[in-house]
Amino acid sequence: xxxxxxxxxxxxxxxxxxxxxxxxxxxxxxxxxxxxxxxxxxxxxxxxxxxxxxxxxxxxxxxxxxxxxxxxxxxxxxxxxxxxxxxxxxxxxxxxxxxxxxxxxxxxxxxxxxxxxxxxxxxxxxxxxxxxxxxxxxxxxxxxxxxxxxxxxxxxxxxxxxxxxxxxxxxxxxxxxxxxxxxxxxxxxxxxxxx
Ligand code: 5GP
Numbered sequence: 001x002x003x004x005x006x007x008x009x010x011x012x013x014x015x016x017x018x019x020x021x022x023x024x025x026x027x028x029x030x031x032x033x034x035x036x037x038x039x040x041x042x043x044x045x046x047x048x049x050x051x052x053x054x055x056x057x058x059x060x061x062x063x064x065x066x067x068x069x070x071x072x073x074x075x076x077x078x079x080x081x082x083x084x085x086x087x088x089x090x091x092x093x094x095x096x097x098x099x100x101x102x103x104x105x106x107x108x109x110x111x112x113x114x115x116x117x118x119x120x121x122x123x124x125x126x127x128x129x130x131x132x133x134x135x136x137x138x139x140x141x142x143x144x145x146x147x148x149x150x151x152x153x154x155x156x157x158x159x160x161x162x163x164x165x166x167x168x169x170x171x172x173x174x175x176x177x178x179x180x181x182x183x184x185x186x187x188x189x190x191x192x193x194x195x
Contacts, residue, residue, distance in 0.1 A: 008097060009035075009098075009099055009100045009102055010101045010121075010122065010189055011101070011102050011104060011120065011121045011122070012104070012121070012122050012123075012124060012185070012186060012189070013104045013106050013111050013114060013115065013121055013122070013123045013124065014026065014103055014104070014125075014126060015106055015107060015110075015111050015123070015124070015126070015159065016125065016126035016127060016172075017127065017128070017134060017152070017156030017159045017160060018134075018138060018152040018155070018156065019134040019135070019137040019152070020127050020128045020134060020137075021126070021128065021137065021175065021178070022126045025126060025170075025172060025175065025178045025179055025182055026103060026105065028175075028179045029103075029179055029182050029183055030103065032183070033183075033186070035099075035100055035101055036100065036101045036102075036103060036186065037095045037100045037102055038102075038105070039087060039091050039092050039095060039103065039104050040055070040056070040057060040058060040088075041057055041058070041086060041087055041088075041104075041105065042057065042059075042060055042074075042077075042084075042085070042087075043057045043060075043065075043084065043086075044059075044060060044061060044062045044083050044085075045059075045081075045083035045085075046059070047059050058088070062084065065077075065084050066084075068086075068088075069086070072089075073089055073090070074086040074088060075087050075088075076106065076110050076113040076114040077110070077113075078106075078107055078109040078110045078113065080107045080109075080110075080155075081148065081151050081152055081155060082151065085106075085107070086110075087104055087110070092104070101186065101189075101190070108158075108159050108162045108165075111166070112165070122167055122168070122185065122186075122189050123167045123168070124166060124167065124168045124170060124182065124185060125159075125163045125166040125168070125169045126169075126170045126172055126178065127163060127170070127171055127172065128171075128173075129171055129172075129173045131156065131160075134153070134156055135149075135153055138152060168181075168185050170182060170185075
């Protein structure tokens with residue numbers, strides 16, 4: 001049984017280098033938990049095959065993105081792998097005020113910007129067992145050019161070096177164990193006093 005005494009939901013920030021398998025973990029955890037929602041980000045990167053606008057991301061060009069930055073529509077935004085990504089305030093607020101807990105998928109800069117001055121956020125870093133495994137997973141995904149792959153691997157090293165600034169670290173070796181780990185973190189948060 002989960003006791004929920006919160007009027008507003010909690011925010012879980014999940015960061016991971018590309019290829020750590022974060023999406024697979026998040027999909028399973030969210031599918032199994034009716035009180036948890038994924039907050040859809042905006043990005044200037046192009047959709048990958050199969051990605052849908054309004055489901056995976058809000059895809060927009062740089063002009064529209066910067067217009068929204070100027071209108072203060074983002075709670076945080078950052079340049080990641082040469083593209084802009086950001087969390088729309090409207091998307092986050094709508095979910096939290098309906099009492100749902102929310103997962104934000106942010107890069108490390110985004111995590112830092114978002115959590116600065118807020119104590120109500122749980123931060124989780126997901127990583128692969130090694131850089132070799134990460135590279136193999138990125139190559140298997142096949143949707144990245146060699147240049148993009150090299151950039152993502154370079155950025156992965158920097159992100160992994162920042163893992164100690166998170167509340168929790170999950171090593172995604174076996175998917176079902178990583179899913180159980182994230183569920184345990186969420187459950188612990190919900191059982192905490194005053195949450
Ligand atoms: P991808 O291009 O593979 O979908 O996402 C690349 C990375 O962008 C993700 O791993 C995540 O770290 C970051 N990202 C996605 N959405 C956001 C966002 O709203 N804000 C920030 N700061 N980073 C994001």
